[in-house]
Amino acid sequence: MNFDLDEEHNEIAELATRILDDHLDIEVLKRIEDSQEWFDGGLWEKFVSSGLIGATLKEDVGGAGLDIIALVCLLRSQGQYVAPIPLLPTLVSAMTVDKFGTEGQRSSLLPEVVSGSKLLTFAVQELLNDQFMEPDTSYENGAINGQKIVVEYAGLADSALVTAIDDDEPVICIVNLKDPSITMQSSDSTRGEPLWELSFNETPAEKLGGEESVAWLFQILLVSLCAVQLGVTETALKMTASYTSEREQFGRPLATFQAVTQRLADQFINVGGIRLTTFSAAWRLGANLDALEDILIAKWWASERATEIAHATQHCHGGMGVSKDYPLYRYTLWNKHITTSLGAGTQTLRSLGCLLASS
C-alpha cells in the first residue's frame, strides 16, 4: 500500500506553503490581528491569483477539479502558518454549492469566488442546540427565521449557507448576507477573531439541498477542521522540539530531560494519529464511501488528543508558552478554537456511540 500523497497534492501543498511562508511573519500577523476584520486581504489575493481558491471546484466554474485531499492539503498549510484568511468557510461553502447547487446557483456564485470577488461562509451552529441535523432555524415559503452563532467572517462574506428545517427535513439555504432583514452582532472569541451571531427575520433564502446535503456539509466541515488542526499541531510540536533543544537549564538542553522527551514523543504519536485519521476520513468522503465513522474518529483525535498537544507544547515552553511576544500562543488559541468547534471530545464520542449502536 502506498500512503504517499499524489503529485498534484504535493504540488498544491508546496505552492500554498511557499505563498504563506513568503507572505506571513510575526509583524504581519500582529497587524491583521489588531485590525477589526481579522482578514489578510493581500494573502487572500495571492491565494486567488495562484488558483488555490478554485483548486477544488469543477472546471466549468473556473476551478481545477481537485478532490477533498487537496482541500485537506490547503487547510493543513493554513494551520501550519495560522493564517488569518477565510479559507475554510469559503472553500467548504463553495464545494457544497458546487456539489449540490443547480446550474444557476453554481454560475451565480462560484466564478466570483474563484476570481476573488466573493467570499462565502456558513451558519450552522445554534445556541443550546448541538444537533447539526435538527436546526431550530426554519425555512418556509422562500424565507428563513432563526438564529445562528459563531459564524466566521460574516462581516465580510457576501453569502452564507444556512442550515434550517423545511417541514421535517433539514435543508441548506443560500442567504445573501447583505439582506437588511438580518441582524448581525459580532462577539469576542478565544482566537481573537470576531465571530458573529446572526438573526434571520423573514430573510429571503434559496434552497440549495435537502438532508443529503446537510449530512455532507457536516462531514466535510469536520474533515476540514481536522485538516487545520493537523497543521496547527504539526507546527506547534516542531516549534517545541526546537525550543527545548535550544533552551538550556542545569547546563544542558531541556530536550535531554526524559520527562520532556517522553512527553513530546507522546505528542508525536498524537499528531500522527490526527494525520492518519484525517486523511483516511477525507479519502473515504471523497471516494463517496461511508465516511461518518472515520470522520468522528478523526474529530475525536483533533479535539481530545489535540488538547493534549496544546498543553504539552505550551508547558514545555515554560513561561514563553503564555507570553504574547512568543509565537506559540497562537497555535494554542487555534487549537482550542478547533477543538470546541462542532463538538469537542465528549460530543463526538456520543455521536460515534450512537452510530455504532445503531449499526
Next chain:
Amino acid sequence: MQENDQILDSPIQDEESFRTAVLDFLEGNCERVKESESSLEDDPERVKECRKFQKELHEAGLAALSYSKEYGGAGLTKKHQELFDEIAREWRLPNSPLYISHGMCLPMLDQYGTDEQKKTFMKECISGEKIWCQLFSEPGAGSDVASLSTRANKDGDEWVISGQKVWTSGAHYADLGLVVARTDPSLPKHKGLSMFIVDFNDPTVEVKPLKQISGGSGFNEVFFNETRVPSNRLLGDLNQGWNLAVSMLMFERVSIGAGGGSLTADRSPTLIELAKTLNKNTDPHIRQILSDLWIREKIRRFIGQRVRDSVAAGRVPGPEGSIAKLNGSLLARLFRDASMEIIGTSGQAWEIGDEEAEKWAVGCLAASGVSIAGGTDEVQRNIIGERVLALPKEPDPYKGASWDSVPRN
C-alpha cells in the same frame, strides 16, 4: 512538636466573639460570593480597592492574625487565621493583589528579618500600604533558578544590583520586592546567592509588563540598572539566599496548593451550577466529570488542611508543599477541561462585554500558567521523588563547581 500540636488542638478561647467580629466586618465590607475571584489581576482600580480594603481590615484588627502585635499583626494564633479563612471563603475579599505580599514576603520577613527590618516593613506590608513582589526567575534561570545571574556587588556600605528578572507577578504595582541576586560567583551556584529588600520606586528599577495569552498582563520583566541598596536591606545571612529562596518557594507552593484562599477554593459547585443552567446536568458523562472533580477537590481540601496544620504547628513547610502544588496544577487542568466540555461553543465566542461568558474562556487560557508558576510539575515531581521517596538524585556533572565555571544560558 507535641506541645505545638496540643496548642493547635485546643479550642480558641474567644471563638464566638471572634467569629462575630469577623462576620460583622465581612458583612460591612464585602459581598457574599458563590465563587472566588481570580487572582493576580492587573487592573489599577482593583489595586486601589485592595489597599483600601486591607487598611480597614487592619484597623479592625483582623489582618495578619497570627503575627505579633509589635510588628503590626493582631497577636492572635494560627488557629484564628484558620477560622478567619474558613469564614471568609463565603465572601469576596478584594485583596488578591496582596497574595504575594502576604503569602510569601510577610512570612519571610517574619522568619528571617532583623528586628529593625521587621519594625520597618512588616506593619506596612500587613496593612496593604506597601505591596510586595518576589523576584527569582530570569530569562536564563527558570527551572534551574539557582543558576541565576543577577549580580549584587558590594560597594562600601551599599550593594549594587544589576540584571534582569522575568515573570514577576504584580511588579507593576509593587512598592517593594524581595530579590535574589548573586553575591559570590566563585562559590557553587546554590552557595553564592543572597536575598535583598529592594525599593521599587527607585528610578533604576524598570518594570515592563508582559502580554499574556489570556489577554491580561499580570506579570512583568524587571530590570535592575545598578540599583543601590543599603547593606541593612540584606535579608538573612550573606550567601544564604538559596536557603531563603527554598523556604520562600515552599511558602509559595503552600499558597498555591494549600493556602485555603481563592487559589484553592472549591470550584466544582460553580461548574455544577453551570451544568444546570445549560441543561447538561442530566448528561451521564458530564455527571461523571463533575463527580470526579468534586472528589478530587475534597482530597485537595484534606491535603491543604494537613499542610496548613503542619505550618500552624510551627513546622517549616517541606516537600508537602510540592504535593499540594502539583495536585493544584492537576486540578486546574481538570477544571479547565471540564468547564470547556460543559460550556461548549460559548467558550469560543461571547458577546462583547459579557464578563460572565468571557471568564470561562479566560480561565481556560489562564490555567496553563499554573503548571509553570512556582516550579513546574516536573520540578515538583523531582522534589517528591528525591525528598519524599528518597530516590537518588540525578547525577550532576557540575556538582560543587563554582558558578562562574558552569555553562548556562
